Amino acid sequence: MATLPPLAERLRPRSLDDYIGQDHLVGPNAVLRSAIENDNIPSMILWGPPGVGKTTLAHIIAETLKRPFFNLSAINAGVKDIRDVIEKAKAIRIAQTEQPILFIDEIHRFSKSQQDSLLGAVESGLVTLIGATTENPSFEVISALLSRCQVYILKHIEERDLIHLLNTAIEKDESLRNKKIAIKEYDALLRISGGDARKLLNLLELVSNADDARAYPIDNALVLKLVQQNLAFYDKSGEQHYDIISAFIKSIRGSDPNAAVYWLARMIEGGEDPKFIARRLLILASEDIGNANPNALLLANNCFQAVSVIGWPESRIILSQTVTYLASCEKSNASYEAINKAQALVRQTGDLPVPLHLRNAPTKLMKNIGYGKDYQYSHAYEGNFVVQEFMPEKIANTKLYEPSTNPSENKLREKLKKNWKGKYNY
Incomplete structure (x- = not known):
């Protein structure tokens, strides 16, 4: 019997009307x-x-x-x-x-x-x-x-579309239809595939080949059992690449330099692009360390610049230094959370007007109607600071940045508390 192409290839859409x-x-x-x-x-x-x-x-x-x-x-x-x-x-x-x-x-x-x-x-x-x-x-x-x-x-495929894809595969693919399989639970299939349609279909094909799938409806327990048994087969087309980078980032975020350098070695041995790794470190240095250690972003940026001009095998040394340092750093996602809150606030409140005293006044008319009036130049005051309002009136006193508890951000918190005297409740 001739070997069939993979399920993802058999179900590849041929027209825009079939595209999901x-x-x-x-x-x-x-x-x-x-x-x-x-x-x-x-x-x-x-x-x-x-x-x-x-x-x-x-x-x-x-x-x-x-x-x-x-x-x-x-x-x-x-x-x-x-x-x-x-x-x-x-x-x-x-x-x-x-x-x-x-x-x-x-x-x-x-x-x-x-x-x-x-x-x-x-x-x-x-x-x-x-x-x-x-x-x-x-x-x-x-x-x-x-x-x-x-x-x-292109965006991640919606869950409803992925479920539709699974049901379409069972109904239209001759091989799956002959096996008379049914899906009872979708959660494990969707979670393991991570929104990747090709990976989802490969997983369905793997599960459908098991005897248990023909005797019983496919549920979460069966999917997890079969994936563990067939992990090497499941990753034959390279999807493990994305699982490893996930484990790598989570190990650094979790402050485990040993696990982080292990996953780094897995990527190196697999021939990963060093710039791909370095770019992920740049993002992590800001998202997961941030102001807990501002030097982390500087080191990550230097790492990216260095591996951009140095290839394997020397890049592995620079990456290892950066990875072990970032994993060992104090962690804070306060700046990441702050921009998330700020963007949500902007979407909620819309285009609030800039306070008049903060507006630029390049023309006489603008000066006459109050642009820039009453603005206080911070450097003209002791400590280069003076209390004044910088937020739109409607959202005055809204606190978006909440320093985490670590030595570096504790100092920032004390500075903010001293300056704003309870305005933002630091």
């Missing part, structure tokens, strides 16, 4: 759907987490527009591969009018020289570029290429 999620891009009258239906798509970068349909969307675009389609993966393609595709695209354009689509998966892994080699073909319209990335393209795609592309952000 991303309604803000490809739903009725959405911007990208309109561009596709009008056969007027720009070169684009599809940015989003794994398993949300970036590759599938690229295939659907090419199929819908009946365009020649070239597919490269930045993991194993080089400049020569890019040039070969460009030569083929030239031959196609000479023979016919259709503009080929060049899809590059994980485009963030391309070096500057590799990205530079795409510029001419994209700028001249020889190809329409579709790049897929899980990383912020502002940091990973060169500005010259990024300026010639539209960036579309």
